[in-house]
Amino acid sequence: MWSAACAIGQSVRVNESSENNTVERVGVVGAGLMGSGIAEVCARAGRDVIVVEVSPEACERGRSRLVGSLDRGVRSGKLDEQARDAALARLSFTTDYADLADRQLVVEAVIEHEPLKIDVFKKLDAAVTDPAAILASNTSSIPIMKLGIATERPEQVIGIHFFNPVPVLRLVELVTSLLTSPETTERANGFATEVLHKRVIRSQDRAGFIVNALLIPYILSAIRMMESGFATADDIDAGMVEGCNHPMGPLHLADLIGLDTTMAVADSLYAEFKEPLYASPPLLSRMVEAGLLGRKTGRGFYEYGAR
Numbered sequence: 439m440w441s442a443a444c445a446i447g448q449s450v451r452v453n454e455s456s457e458n459n460t461v462e463r464v465g466v467v468g469a470g471l472m473g474s475g476i477a478e479v480c481a482r483a484g485r486d487v488i489v490v491e492v493s494p495e496a497c498e499r500g501r502s503r504l505v506g507s508l509d510r511g512v513r514s515g516k517l518d519e520q521a522r523d524a525a526l527a528r529l530s531f532t533t534d535y536a537d538l539a540d541r542q543l544v545v546e547a548v549i550e551h552e553p554l555k556i557d558v559f560k561k562l563d564a565a566v567t568d569p570a571a572i573l574a575s576n577t578s579s580i581p582i583m584k585l586g587i588a589t590e591r592p593e594q595v596i597g598i599h600f601f602n603p604v605p606v607l608r609l610v611e612l613v614t615s616l617l618t619s620p621e622t623t624e625r626a627n628g629f630a631t632e633v634l635h636k637r638v639i640r641s642q643d644r645a646g647f648i649v650n651a652l653l654i655p656y657i658l659s660a661i662r663m664m665e666s667g668f669a670t671a672d673d674i675d676a677g678m679v680e681g682c683n684h685p686m687g688p689l690h691l692a693d694l695i696g697l698d699t700t701m702a703v704a705d706s707l708y709a710e711f712k713e714p715l716y717a718s719p720p721l722l723s724r725m726v727e728a729g730l731l732g733r734k735t736g737r738g739f740y741e742y743g744a745r
């Protein structure tokens with residue numbers, strides 16, 4: 439079952455049945471910034487986690503990102519070496535969706551591209567055999583209904599939206615579609631609050647949900663301000679850090695989120711509401727086309743050393 443090229447630890451079967459309605463076996467699709475963070479917090483919470491990626495190389499990159507984050511946690515005294523090793527032993531990587539058959543919860547965390555996410559949900563619907571399994575998306579902006587109706591079980595599809603860095607930020611947005619069942623919502627809420635110790639806020643199924651509907655126009659305004667020559671990137675960011683006590687300014691934050699993700703969320707918001715404030719500024723579009731995606735590529739509004 440395990441892809442040898444990708445396996446980094448032994449699978450630990452904590453509980454073979456879903457009878458007691460708990461979630462012991464988790465799947466995560468995508469091991470980028472968000473997927474690796476979600477896998478990390480689930481494994482640290484004692485869950486058996488299988489991560490699906492597209493290739494052995496992508497599995498290895500995800501594994502390295504995850505180990506790097508766990509090591510940062512150890513260095514900063516947030517967890518000890520034993521807890522790090524135990525979390526790693528609960529994590530496996532694979533390229534085969536069939537390995538998710540017995541998962542009780544799967545969180546999709548692939549890039550913010552609607553056709554790709556719909557395809558992932560079709561694959562999950564075919565692969566996950568637990569009839570009560572929750573199929574969740576970490577989407578920042580794509581309506582959950584569109585993902586739900588790609589499956590035969592839209593009542594079990596829900597948005598569980600984490601924030602970057604996932605091991606550090608407490609918030610989770612829980613997003614229910616018109617078809618999500620109350621049972622799915624309560625199980626997902628219980629998992630996020632009692633197992634992951636996250637603070638859950640609930641949103642209806644509108645593009646951007648709560649946080650991105652507020653955050654993205656703010657970031658786009660900062661980009662327009664810089665693009666027009668009104669102020670420098672440093673001064674815009676310093677304004678919000680020093681003047682409003684934000685942990686980082688909007689351009690640094692765009693680099694952290696990834697400029698491709700920032701633009702994809704803006705596009706979803708614009709498609710839904712047709713408001714000019716959600717339209718991607720030309721500078722953002724050009725930077726994404728140029729591959730200047732922020733921290734993950736080493737250059738966005740700022741330059742970053744090797745990651």
Ligand code: CAA
Nearest residue numbers: 507508510511514516578600601602603605606685686695
């Ligand atoms: N496990 C546990 N703790 C960890 C950790 C890990 N794997 N990695 C880091 N930490 C802890 C560190 O120990 C440190 O804790 P203390 O403050 O108690 O010392 C803390 O996390 C911060 O880490 P750093 O010292 O490395 O970094 P920093 O102080 O420069 O803060 C930051 C970095 C957390 C990113 C901070 O700048 C911040 O919160 N920025 C805003 C981030 C934000 O707004 N994110 C949301 C983006 S929107 C999104 O994600 C969703 C979307 O839909 C687009």
